[in-house]
Amino acid sequence: MSQGGIDLDTSLGYLLKQASSALRAAMEDVLRPLGMTITHYSCLELLSQRPGLSGSELARGAFVTRQSMNVLLQALERDGFVTRPAEAAVGRVLPTQLTPSGRRSLAQATEAVRSVELRMVGGLTADERAGASRILGSMLRSLQEAPS
Amino acid sequence: MSQGGIDLDTSLGYLLKQASSALRAAMEDVLRPLGMTITHYSCLELLSQRPGLSGSELARGAFVTRQSMNVLLQALERDGFVTRPAEAAVGRVLPTQLTPSGRRSLAQATEAVRSVELRMVGGLTADERAGASRILGSMLRSLQEAPS
DNA sequence: TGACTCATGTCAGTAGTCTGACATACATTC
DNA sequence: GAATGTATGTCAGACTACTGACATGAGTCA
Numbered sequence: 038m039s040q041g042g043i044d045l046d047t048s049l050g051y052l053l054k055q056a057s058s059a060l061r062a063a064m065e066d067v068l069r070p071l072g073m074t075i076t077h078y079s080c081l082e083l084l085s086q087r088p089g090l091s092g093s094e095l096a097r098g099a100f101v102t103r104q105s106m107n108v109l110l111q112a113l114e115r116d117g118f119v120t121r122p123a124e125a126a127v128g129r130v131l132p133t134q135l136t137p138s139g140r141r142s143l144a145q146a147t148e149a150v151r152s153v154e155l156r157m158v159g160g161l162t163a164d165e166r167a168g169a170s171r172i173l174g175s176m177l178r179s180l181q182e183a184p185s
Numbered sequence: 186m187s188q189g190g191i192d193l194d195t196s197l198g199y200l201l202k203q204a205s206s207a208l209r210a211a212m213e214d215v216l217r218p219l220g221m222t223i224t225h226y227s228c229l230e231l232l233s234q235r236p237g238l239s240g241s242e243l244a245r246g247a248f249v250t251r252q253s254m255n256v257l258l259q260a261l262e263r264d265g266f267v268t269r270p271a272e273a274a275v276g277r278v279l280p281t282q283l284t285p286s287g288r289r290s291l292a293q294a295t296e297a298v299r300s301v302e303l304r305m306v307g308g309l310t311a312d313e314r315a316g317a318s319r320i321l322g323s324m325l326r327s328l329q330e331a332p333s
Numbered sequence: 334t335g336a337c338t339c340a341t342g343t344c345a346g347t348a349g350t351c352t353g354a355c356a357t358a359c360a361t362t363c
Numbered sequence: 364g365a366a367t368g369t370a371t372g373t374c375a376g377a378c379t380a381c382t383g384a385c386a387t388g389a390g391t392c393a
Binding site: 338346349352354355 | 372
């Protein structure tokens with residue numbers, strides 16, 4: 038039987054949460070002037086790199102439920118940033134595409150987010166960045182395994 | 186002028202978000218059977234290690250607003266997990282304490298969360314854990330600096 | 334002392350996300 | 364072919380955490 042709690046000063050989990058929270062706050066700060074939320078930006082960025090993604094796939098990529106993504110997609114479609122076919126060609130999947138307007142909107146946001154990411158890794162060497170990538174990947178895979 | 190978006194496959198920011206999201210999901214999975222949310226657990230764990238913290242300090246430690254923490258504290262007080270003086274001894278600060286009941290409730294949650302953290306760092310060597318701590322700390326400090 | 338700034342606790346309203354539910358379409362299995 | 368399981372899109376309601384706002388108390392400085 039272990040004694041005592043989890044030492045927050047040395048816990049990797051708590052540090053991970055701190056870093057992630059700071060990143061989220063920094064991204065919100067630069068996206069707010071553009072009238073964009075993080076989920077909003079994530080959706081456009083995903084569509085830019087993987088055109089034709091379905092709503093469910095976008096939801097997984099942006100770390101929200103497909104219901105939440107659906108609400109966002111309807112707004113983005115209404116505002117002319119994305120297009121979806123009225124009916125599914127196969128199954129129920131509705132492949133989504135960026136419009137030119139959506140691409141323009143994304144371009145500003147990408148620059149803003151890039152500046153945040155550059156600031157975040159600014160103090161790291163190339164080796165440290167590679168190490169961070171490898172270690173975070175290992176932590177991610179371990180967490181995704183079946184719980185003991 | 187930079188061209189193209191942010192490559193999600195190599196972005197440290199996206200990887201950080203993935204890892205944090207997986208950690209959150211894993212913690213929710215083990216805390217749900219105990220009828221506890223992450224914020225709920227975080228509040229108790231903070232109080233265990235730093236008795237007498239104010240609501241605002243707890244909010245910062247748990248990464249929520251002081252308004253949200255206030256709602257939670259009122260519920261925890263009502264249910265007998267924490268106690269707060271009816272009036273502030275100095276300023277407006279209401280120092281919060283765990284009750285024995287709160288301590289018992291926390292003990293189970295701590296074990297559950299510890300198992301998640303152990304699984305997360307299970308594939309890492311001691312050197313890698315130290316490296317992760319140093320690198321995440323650097324990223325956190327960089328993000329907390331004034332925006333360029 | 335008085336003006337100013339800052340931090341805290343709290344109330345109210347709002348926005349974003351979640352859970353629950355249902356219908357539909359494909360894949361797998363017997 | 365029928366049954367089952369899995370994945371998707373969507374609607375509705377509930378909930379969580381947020382922003383905005385206000386009052387109060389302490390510290391700072393002229």
